[in-house]
Amino acid sequence: xxxxxxxxxxxxxxALSPYTLMLAVLGCFIGTIVGALPGLGPxxxxxxxxxxxxxxxxxAVEALxxxxxxxxxxxxxxxxxxxxxxxxxDEPAMMTCLDGYPMAKAGRAGDALVISGVASFxxxxxxxxxxxxxxxxxxxxxxxxxxxxYFALYLLAFCTLGGIASNNQAKAAFxxxxxxxxxxxxxxxxxxxxxxxxxxxxxxxGIDFLVAIVGLFAVSEVFFFxxxxxxxxxxxxxxxxxxxxxxxxxxxxxxxxxxxxxGFVAGVLPGAGASLGxxxxxxMEKSIAGKDGGFGTGVPKGVAAPEVGNNAAAGGALVxxxxxxxxxxxxxxxxxxxxxxxxITPGPTLFTDRPDVVWGLIASLLIANFVLLAMNVPMVKIxxxxxxxxxxxxxxxxTMISFVGIYSLTGSYFDLILVTAFxxxxxxxxxxxxxxxxxILGILLGGKMEKQLRDAMVLSDxxxxxxxxSGISAGLLVAAFLGFIAPMFLRRYLRKPQSITD
Amino acid sequence: MLRSDRVFGAVVILGALVYxxxxxxxxxxxxxxxxxxxTFPIIVGVCAALCGVAMIFSPDEEPEWPTGGALVSLVVxxxxxxxxxxxxxxxxxxxxxxxxxxxxxxxxxxxxxxxALSGVFISLGLFALFRFxxxxxxxxxxxxxxx
Numbered sequence: 001x002x003x004x005x006x007x008x009x010x011x012x013x014x015a016l017s018p019y020t021l022m023l024a025v026l027g028c029f030i031g032t033i034v035g036a037l038p039g040l041g042p043x044x045x046x047x048x049x050x051x052x053x054x055x056x057x058x059x060a061v062e063a064l065x066x067x068x069x070x071x072x073x074x075x076x077x078x079x080x081x082x083x084x085x086x087x088x089x090d091e092p093a094m095m096t097c098l099d100g101y102p103m104a105k106a107g108r109a110g111d112a113l114v115i116s117g118v119a120s121f122x123x124x125x126x127x128x129x130x131x132x133x134x135x136x137x138x139x140x141x142x143x144x145x146x147x148x149x150y151f152a153l154y155l156l157a158f159c160t161l162g163g164i165a166s167n168n169q170a171k172a173a174f175x176x177x178x179x180x181x182x183x184x185x186x187x188x189x190x191x192x193x194x195x196x197x198x199x200x201x202x203x204x205x206g207i208d209f210l211v212a213i214v215g216l217f218a219v220s221e222v223f224f225f226x227x228x229x230x231x232x233x234x235x236x237x238x239x240x241x242x243x244x245x246x247x248x249x250x251x252x253x254x255x256x257x258x259x260x261x262x263g264f265v266a267g268v269l270p271g272a273g274a275s276l277g278x279x280x281x282x283x284m285e286k287s288i289a290g291k292d293g294g295f296g297t298g299v300p301k302g303v304a305a306p307e308v309g310n311n312a313a314a315g316g317a318l319v320x321x322x323x324x325x326x327x328x329x330x331x332x333x334x335x336x337x338x339x340x341x342x343x344i345t346p347g348p349t350l351f352t353d354r355p356d357v358v359w360g361l362i363a364s365l366l367i368a369n370f371v372l373l374a375m376n377v378p379m380v381k382i383x384x385x386x387x388x389x390x391x392x393x394x395x396x397x398x399t400m401i402s403f404v405g406i407y408s409l410t411g412s413y414f415d416l417i418l419v420t421a422f423x424x425x426x427x428x429x430x431x432x433x434x435x436x437x438x439x440i441l442g443i444l445l446g447g448k449m450e451k452q453l454r455d456a457m458v459l460s461d462x463x464x465x466x467x468x469x470s471g472i473s474a475g476l477l478v479a480a481f482l483g484f485i486a487p488m489f490l491r492r493y494l495r496k497p498q499s500i501t502d
Numbered sequence: 503m504l505r506s507d508r509v510f511g512a513v514v515i516l517g518a519l520v521y522x523x524x525x526x527x528x529x530x531x532x533x534x535x536x537x538x539x540x541t542f543p544i545i546v547g548v549c550a551a552l553c554g555v556a557m558i559f560s561p562d563e564e565p566e567w568p569t570g571g572a573l574v575s576l577v578v579x580x581x582x583x584x585x586x587x588x589x590x591x592x593x594x595x596x597x598x599x600x601x602x603x604x605x606x607x608x609x610x611x612x613x614x615x616x617x618a619l620s621g622v623f624i625s626l627g628l629f630a631l632f633r634f635x636x637x638x639x640x641x642x643x644x645x646x647x648x649x
Contacts, residue, residue, distance in 0.1 A: 052636060055636065055638050056637075167562075168562060170553045170560075171553070171562075173549065173553045174550055177547075177549045177550035177553060178550065180546045181547065181550065184525075184543045184546070188531075188539045190531075191530075191531035193529050195525075195528045195543070196521070196524055196525065196528070219583070222579070222606065223576055226572075226575050226579050226609045229572070229575075229609075229610060229612070390611065391611070392608075392610045392611035392613075392617065393607065393620045395606060395607075395610055396602070396603035396610075397627075397628065399583070399602075400599055400625075400628055403583075403586065403587075403590075404595070404628065404638075407590060413587045413588055416583075416587030417584055419583075419587075420580060420583040420587065423580075423583070424580055431565045432510055432562075432565060446546075449542075453542060454536075454537045457537040458535050458536060461536060462536035462537070
């Protein structure tokens with residue numbers, strides 16, 4: 001306990017320095033906007049900002065504070081368009097549409113925004129405290145991890161991502177293979193020989209994951225807008241008075257407590273993430289409330305549960321990302337990319353070697369939550385304005401920011417063409433209902449996964465049974481297998497509730 | 503019946519076979535580790551091929567592919583972005599960005615004057631943001647104009 005206090009002291013001494021504090025507030029502001037805009041989810045927002053962060057020359061703590069503040073902010077902001085437009089600002093906010101939009105249609109848009117804003121705050125704050133307590137413990141366990149355990153852990157991340165978070169196992173698994181396959185391109189880490197480059201010198205350094213992220217997320221989104229000709233077809237609900245519905249918030253206190261725990265756990269599972277968090281909490285609260293609970297008609301609990309869930313999961317997803325280097329969600333995968341590019345190796349040693357990074361981040365997140373509460377409850381009207389920006393201005397700007405970001409980072413026209421190619425690829429994949437997050441995760445972790453497997457084989461002199469030799473690795477491999485197989489049978493019972501259409 | 507998932511599954515299998523074939527051609531160093539440079543890419547290729555087979559045997563519902571005007575818009579956008587990539591260095595930031603964002607704006611909402619205006623303002627606004635606020639070294643105009 002004394003450790004945590006001392007560490008928090010260190011953290012707050014960094015987080016409260018004027019420049020870091022400014023970056024956190026700026027991140028919260030940008031993040032809320034990014035989250036509120038339909039079609040610009042947290043992973044998009046963070047992805048677009050990464051190249052700019054590097055060209056600004058921020059150091060590790062500053063860059064991480066800015067980007068995680070954007071990440072948290074986007075999780076808060078996602079609910080705004082869910083409630084007012086019935087279009088989720090990002091995937092995790094989908095569940096918020098189910099009760100948020102009916103509530104807004106019933107003339108209680110202000111109430112829905114305030115309840116969900118407070119719910120976001122509760123979920124995110126409890127999850128940040130959870131992160132503070134759990135991460136150091138997990139980091140201690142992670143010291144026992146050798147190559148076999150890490151290989152099993154990476155496999156688990158891909159399997160749960162494919163198993164739980166997608167509709168079709170084969171498609172999710174293919175997406176992972178595609179990402180890992182792309183990661184193999186470039187120089188072989190052990191021998192230094194070029195592999196699978198097709199002789200192209202441009203590919204000797206491999207494919208930068210920033211290029212893939214910006215292409216798959218941001219550019220493919222632009223293509224979707226072009227296809228729809230901006231016909232979002234949403235009639236926004238006008239927001240008039242915003243006041244705090246104390247009674248309604250108090251009535252959701254147990255919902256918030258339960259959902260925080262469930263959401264946090266869902267976030268900690270590698271590969272599962274915030275969408276799973278909001279889905280599980282909504283389904284759980286719906287079944288606890290029963291038929292008379294009125295879920296789906298615009299009840300406070302139905303608005304609070306998914307928002308607590310996705311924000312708690314967002315915090316939980318940082319635990320495996322920081323302690324093991326395995327991201328718990330799409331956006332934390334993007335954040336992991338940032339860490340790697342900043343020459344910071346996530347893992348147990350991060351906690352001993354760079355406590356300033358870990359605790360500065362945690363302290364900043366605690367502060368960011370209060371800033372976000374202020375922005376998302378009393379000042380929510382400002383962000384509602386963002387919804388009025390027409391896509392015909394927003395999307396070209398997003399494209400250009402993405403392109404210039406990449407260009408300023410690498411200075412190579414070849415990378416810009418790759419961004420476009422990944423944009424087309426992302427468009428086709430998303431049309432075919434193939435998830436793009438596993439591709440990113442594959443590009444990010446593929447090289448490490450191979451390296452761990454090869455190291456394990458060096459240790460065992462080529463004996464494959466070595467992968468099952470320790471309890472941890474065998475357990476992780478079994479969990480990976482079950483995580484991939486079980487949803488095929490459970491899917492029949494766990495149908496995603498469809499959002500209502502007018 | 504010819505369904506998108508089946509076609510895509512076949513493409514995946516073909517791609518995976520090409521990938522596996524090129525993985526077998528990787529030069530192995532003299533002092534190789536037990537696993538070597540080839541094994542892991544081959545495993546990944548085999549997994550991908552199996553996924554392709556699964557897609558052929560159990561295809562999902564058919565997605566709605568763009569047709570007619572929407573398809574043309576998408577092709578135009580792709581060509582535009584590639585052209586933008588080539589134009590950025592020789593022509594500087596302002597001109598290509600104005601044209602590219604104007605056209606993308608027009609593709610999303612086909613109104614000529616607002617699209618042209620948003621192109622110009624996005625270009626100028628982003629240039630100001632990148633150059634003066636974020637301090638990136640961007641060439642605004644072609645090199646031969648500024649000397």
